[in-house]
Amino acid sequence: MSEHTRFRTRGGSNPRRGRRLGTRRDFMSSLFAGYIPMLIALALIAFPLLWMLSSSFKPSPEIVTSTPSLLPDRATLQNYDDVATALPLGRLLANSTVTTVVGTAVKVFLAITTAYAVVFIDVPFRNAIFMFILAALMFPSEAAMIPNYITIASLGGRNTLWGIILPGLGTAFGTFLLRQQFLTLPRSLLEAAELDGAGHWRKLWQIVVPVCVPTIATVGLITLVGEWNGFLWPLIIADTPAHMTLPVGLNLLKSAESSTGLYGTLMAGATLIIVPVLIVFAALQRYIVAGLTQGAVKE
Known part of the structure; x- marks a missing residue:
């Protein structure tokens, strides 16, 4: 078997496939190690602040309700x-x-x-x-x-x-x-x-x-x-x-x-x-x- 044939039979012989696998690995690594933790942290920090700001413009029945919503239906000062x-x-x-x-x-x-x-x-x-x-x-x-x-x-x-x-x-x-x-x-x-x-x-x-x-x-x-x-x-x-x-x-x-x-x-x-x-x-x-x-x- 020639050197060229042996090279083609190996798993990493296709450079395009290797690039795709590397790109997919990089994407998943960035997603789970970077973006998802940042989104979770942002939600934990920002949501209570947004809820506080929104509730400050809500009348009492919209705050104490079984069907709460983020935005007020009837904003009031x-x-x-x-x-x-x-x-x-x-x-x-x-x-x-x-x-x-x-x-x-x-x-x-x-x-x-x-x-x-x-x-x-x-x-x-x-x-x-x-x-x-x-x-x-x-x-x-x-x-x-x-x-x-x-x-x-x-x-x-x-x-x-x-x-x-x-x-x-x-x-x-x-x-x-x-x-x-x-x-x-x-x-x-x-x-x-x-x-x-x-x-x-x-x-x-x-x-x-x-x-x-x-x-x-x-x-x-x-x-x-x-x-x-x-x-x-x-x-x-x-x-x-x-x-x-x-x-x-x-x-x-x-x-x-x-x-x-x-x-x-x-x-x-x-x-x-x-x-x-x-x-x-x-x-x-x-x-x-x-x-x-x-x-x-x-x-």
């Missing part, structure tokens, strides 16, 4: 009107905006300056200091609730916005992420600036910060979402509607278990909390990808 009537909505939104903007700005500023000091300033025990910062990531914030409450209450911070903001101004995660990013910067940049007479403050804001904008934006966005959605500490430290944030203010509505007619109102209130953050997150999510990638890779 009555649920949002009920929220505005039951709550001092303007005050709650203003309180949430102030605590979120101020808390985020201060946290990001402290994260930038702390990370710069840990990386570029030769201070004694800076590695030990950074270890203590990392240790803060290991403890849940609830563990500090009682000491924080006693401290803030003794300073007269109950039912004040600064009492809500002050205890959470440190951000171990932001400091860690920015430190990892700062370590990737070439030392020659800062050495050249130092030869030109630049001090630490100028090197930080004119060289380091402009280069690390994606990572800083990532820290700012994650901090903003956490500040806006903060619930437990504002609930403990503020017990008057004039000083509550929006998530806490929804507690002024009656519990859903006490009246099924309030489902639509609760959905409208939850929508008012979630949708602004989703809009900001969708607009800036590309910075998260770029920032986390830059902070994780050291060249």
Whole structure:
């Protein structure tokens, strides 16, 4: 038997068939390892949000029914009107905006300056200091609730916005992420600036910060979402509607278990909390990808 004949009798002799089998294998691998898990994750995440948004425009009979539907048959804004009537909505939104903007700005500023000091300033025990910062990531914030409450209450911070903001101004995660990013910067940049007479403050804001904008934006966005959605500490430290944030203010509505007619109102209130953050997150999510990638890779 010739070499050509032996080759034709083998199973893989048909190159077109081999290509078809390879293409089919690649397709099935992509389908089961990629697309199907992504679709399942998308459904688990998106469906509750879509149901909440749709139910906020439904009258009560369309929510509590044996034949539910995703889209409302008779869309109404009555649920949002009920929220505005039951709550001092303007005050709650203003309180949430102030605590979120101020808390985020201060946290990001402290994260930038702390990370710069840990990386570029030769201070004694800076590695030990950074270890203590990392240790803060290991403890849940609830563990500090009682000491924080006693401290803030003794300073007269109950039912004040600064009492809500002050205890959470440190951000171990932001400091860690920015430190990892700062370590990737070439030392020659800062050495050249130092030869030109630049001090630490100028090197930080004119060289380091402009280069690390994606990572800083990532820290700012994650901090903003956490500040806006903060619930437990504002609930403990503020017990008057004039000083509550929006998530806490929804507690002024009656519990859903006490009246099924309030489902639509609760959905409208939850929508008012979630949708602004989703809009900001969708607009800036590309910075998260770029920032986390830059902070994780050291060249």
